[in-house]
Amino acid sequence: MVGLLMLLRGNAAGAACFAPTREAALRSFRVAILCAPMFLVARLIARPEEASARFLTAEITGFVASWPAYALAALVLCRFMGREALWPRWIAVWNWTNLAQYILMVTLLAFGLLVPEGWVLEAGSLMVIGYVLWLQWFSARAALEVTGFQAAAFVMLDLMVSLLLSGVVADLSRG
Template structure:
């Protein structure tokens, strides 16, 4: 994809490149980073991934516990939006502290686009769960979740050019933020 960092690249071109980045990174191929823009514009446009992940999110929620279509839907959608914004904001300070500040736009763009692969894996496990013998569905969901964690670790390590141990810190930060948001959403949905 020529000139992705050049001015004048359309949103459509960046979205196509983002899907390509997700496909390559999901398979553990660092060259997927070439398809994300190392600019704030590229990072901003990478949030289109949230739009493409909304349907899988709603399907996972509906198939899991039916909450996607309950009275708590507005709260679920607020939680979904927070999940896409809080981690990027929180990670900026951590990236700066690790001396990798200029790579933050690349990291967040790659993180956003690889959410496509993570949601695809989780949706696949959710869809297959009822078709599998007892215990296998849960194991498949655990494998999909493990894959999602590995992918986030791989993106942090590759995009920020840090060690695997340091990349774990970003995964833990995202998990802590996600668990906090999920707990608040659960409490507000019951209220």
């Protein structure tokens, strides 16, 4: 947790708090259990009109699939960049930074329910999205010891996996 707090504040030394072992990477997937309720709350706040059993099943399926999907895709990219030995550290860091992202997202959505002016939520969304993209880039750079350009490739990979899975989830939701 100390490493995560350091990364959240822009301290690259926080990445060294995460062991570069497969055991550490596997243990870090427990974070998904903490993120799952926040994910469901966020989806229900964002799209309350679609709250059906089919919608929730599709969303949960996409949520569960997204964690290993990105991890496996990142392994391929790490191998390509010669960073396979640091892949476990990156996955542990990525999983824990996801927790921070979910906390920010739910906080923003809850704030949006309290403050009815749409521009407040939109401005907050831009700030959160910008911070989350920076956090993932910064964390990838620190955990994998890569250049900024290479770290951006991991951010883009995450976005591509997310877009692919959100398309599948949307299709499953419709039937």
